[in-house]
Amino acid sequence: MEDALVRARAELVEALGQQSSFWGVGKVTGALFAVLYLSAEPMTLGDIADALGTSKGNVSTSIRALEHLGMVRRRVHPGDRRVYFEAETDFWEISRRVLSRRQKPEFDRSFALVDQSLGRARAAAPSDEQRFVAERLGSLKAFYDELDGIVALVLVIDPRRLGRLLRAAARVRRSTRPSLRRVPQ
Amino acid sequence: MEDALVRARAELVEALGQQSSFWGVGKVTGALFAVLYLSAEPMTLGDIADALGTSKGNVSTSIRALEHLGMVRRRVHPGDRRVYFEAETDFWEISRRVLSRRQKPEFDRSFALVDQSLGRARAAAPSDEQRFVAERLGSLKAFYDELDGIVALVLVIDPRRLGRLLRAAARVRRSTRPSLRRVPQ
């Protein structure tokens, strides 16, 4: 029965719709991507609106967000004034872009604030209180520094290399500290 | 002037309050943690409410969320019926817990849905359409698989080892493909 395909589609649409907040986008936006991703042919804005059961206006707005994240491409056929949309299929590339365009700036802002706060605390008049606050802020900054380095690296490194690297690291760790191996349920 | 310390505190409170949504908690919750983190002594619920300029009820709710994430500990002194709260200071430990208790389950649910969807698509009656959908879902699942492996690893691995590892990987990459080195602004 062809019905199975329909259900498969519907389920992915729901799945991506649900975890849309993870990417930092609206529910419709996630579902929209799912629809495009599972469509063999590029779709027009009206097609998508129908498939999602929502308004064209909504789709227009959502799709712009996806374009901005590099998750959707726009394609125009000569002699056809409709605009066709199709999904980007390289998820590692998508992740990189989402990370760098959405998460990273936010992270950087926060980082700068912590830095500034630390500077202020260090400049304050010496006291037990001052030393305590400065030390805590120092620890926090150190953490942010490391995290920042990791994120920056993930943005540059090849995902397959990353996978291999981590697997290798895991092997070393397992053989070093076997007590931490996961207990089979 | 002692004022600098006060401002340093206020700035961190604001910083963590702002990026609170990153951890998946409310604004007050992030600010609350900042207050506790910069307090030399453990604080009672009333203290915190005063410091934040919010209600005790609000703090009570928020602090429970932080406890559940392992970001705050509760401590009772014998002969004092007040409850004191103090911040967890090991951020790597915190990250691990937040990741495993909040992000991971959500991720797993989504993962299962994709898996199920793929199963359904593969079971559907063969056709061009069916092959296309099955292939796309297969790619998505492969991506999720890799991602899942990475997350699982990060949850187990020692952060310092991770940092060293990534730095090493970056060095290799830089020397291999110097053209990708970042252009100094």
Next chain:
DNA sequence: CCAATCGTTCAGTACGTTTCGAACGTACTG
């Protein structure tokens, strides 16, 4: 040049989430 079709915009609205604050239960004090 008109009608139809397409994507975009925006003000209004519906919805979910966060926050407040009063009421409550409990445990200690005198």
Next chain:
DNA sequence: CAGTACGTTCGAAACGTACTGAACGATTGG
């Protein structure tokens, strides 16, 4: 046994965000 000092709970309000639907400009074909 009051009275007080806690932390908790919960309904109501405030708030922000996502969505709707009509109006609009642009483009194309008749």
